[in-house]
Amino acid sequence: MSVYKRGQTYWYKFLFQGQLIRDSAKTNSKTVAREAERARRRELELAVNRIPKRDRTPLFGIAAREWLASKNTLAPKSLERFQHHVATLTVEFGQRLICDLTADDVLRLRSKRISEGLAPRTVNYEIAALRGILKSKGFWGGVLDELERRGIKKLPERHDVGRAISAEDEQKLLAAIAASRSPALLPLFILAIDTGLRASELRSLTRSDLSLVWEKGTIHQGALTVPKSKTDAGTGRLVPLTSRACAVLSLWFSRFPNAEECSYVFPRHRVGLGGDARKPYIWDVSLDQPIGEWKKAWRLAFGEAGVRYRWHDCRHSFISRLAENPHVSEETIKSLAGHVSKRMLERYSHIRTQAKRDAIAVLDGRNSDLAWAHDWAQSTASQKTRS
Structure with missing residues (x-):
């Protein structure tokens, strides 16, 4: 092995399997140049013996960016959601080694998000993004085993159609x-x-x-x-x-x-x-x-x-108020609101039925008019019996 100076920079040269290896150490320190020579020789020895180079465990922030880059074929809405969650997760774990994350970190994150007022579905989406990042580097299995051992499951999500704002x-x-x-x-x-x-x-x-x-x-x-x-x-x-x-x-x-x-x-x-x-x-x-x-x-x-x-309850309020008006047809509601799911239609159909009943109740009287109709029916029936 040989280290020598050329100009202001140290170089190294050595023979490896009969081949002369010569390269610049890109330093003016002789000690650093010797370390560079040893590292280069070590690299060649690993390669010739087909010993794979062990990747360094990345920081979470780096792993998150790499995982997000692999999702560029997703729909724009899904990609936007993942971009948001990667940003929030990087704030939490960005400077930690990805291998250091545990089930306790997942549970602490979940509790924090709930305390911030996030909906269960939003929290589950963020945990899913965290799972994808850890899984991409082979570190999700241990976390999952621990979560399952403790009986931890996804947060229950709301699947109703929301509620109208009073x-x-x-x-x-x-x-x-x-x-x-x-x-x-x-x-x-x-x-x-x-x-x-x-x-x-x-x-x-x-x-x-x-x-x-x-x-x-x-x-x-x-x-x-x-x-x-x-x-x-x-x-x-x-x-x-x-x-x-x-x-x-x-x-x-x-x-x-x-x-x-x-x-x-x-x-x-x-x-x-x-x-x-x-x-x-x-x-x-x-x-x-x-x-x-x-x-x-x-x-x-x-x-x-x-x-x-929820913010989406504003939309439900709009549709509910239309549905409560018996003079507004379902076709008009659909033309104003766009797509309305089957579950939403069933709920608004119930609202419309009740609105129609209330409208009939007004016509029906429900007060003195109802009593008058009852008396009239009885008197008519008695007259027919006598005749």
Whole structure:
């Protein structure tokens, strides 16, 4: 073996199976150059004897990025969900070796997410992403065995169709949302509950999807066309705007004087607090990008209101209120709401049946008119008997 200096850099050379190996150690330290020579010889010895090089156990953050890169063939919605969970998991475990994660870490993460108010389904999705990352490096088996030994299973998920927001709770929510630090939450909430649009549909709305009539600087009336929905039935549906939806949109649009037809209705932005009153203000606006998530703002709002609803319950409220009106046909409900699942139809069918009964009850009288009808029927029957 030989280490020598060429210019300011050390090189090494040695014979390996009759072949001269010469390379730069890329250092001006003779000691480091000797270590580089030994490492190179060791590498060749392992290769010639077909001894596989043992991979170093990566940090969780690196393993998570590699796993996410392997999911690029997924549907955009699924990929977006995994990207979100990889980001949150990296915050929790990013600087730890992936082999160090245990069943206790999984359970602590689950408990933390529940305490943060996340829905069981959301928590299960995040645990599934964690499982995929650990499994990709061969470290899930031990964790799974320990979870099964303790009898730990997935969190039970809600499979109902949600619930409608009562009029009383809506007023509580509106008061809490008005005091929220998120300026976008009020127009988002009003549009969701008055149009039945899903969160993803609200995010995808652009100015060109709105047909508005302006009078004296405010929106007098209008309608929106859903550009993209999770179902074919929902894409392209036309939904008229309520008067309060027009009002909140008028105020919301005034915040973005430079917006164009292609701009998003709810663009990506950041919120700061300014002035002595520490009031929220919008800055760093990207009109060509949609708004991010507003789950945290929503959780804070319904917590302040003293109620608990999922954001998707806004859509259920919209459909329920339509179904409660006996003058609104099921075809109209479907045209406004888009796809409605079988379970939802069954529930709303029950609501419509009850609404029809209430309508008949009004015609029926149920009070003095009912007593009069009963007396009339008895008198008529007695007259027939005598004749």
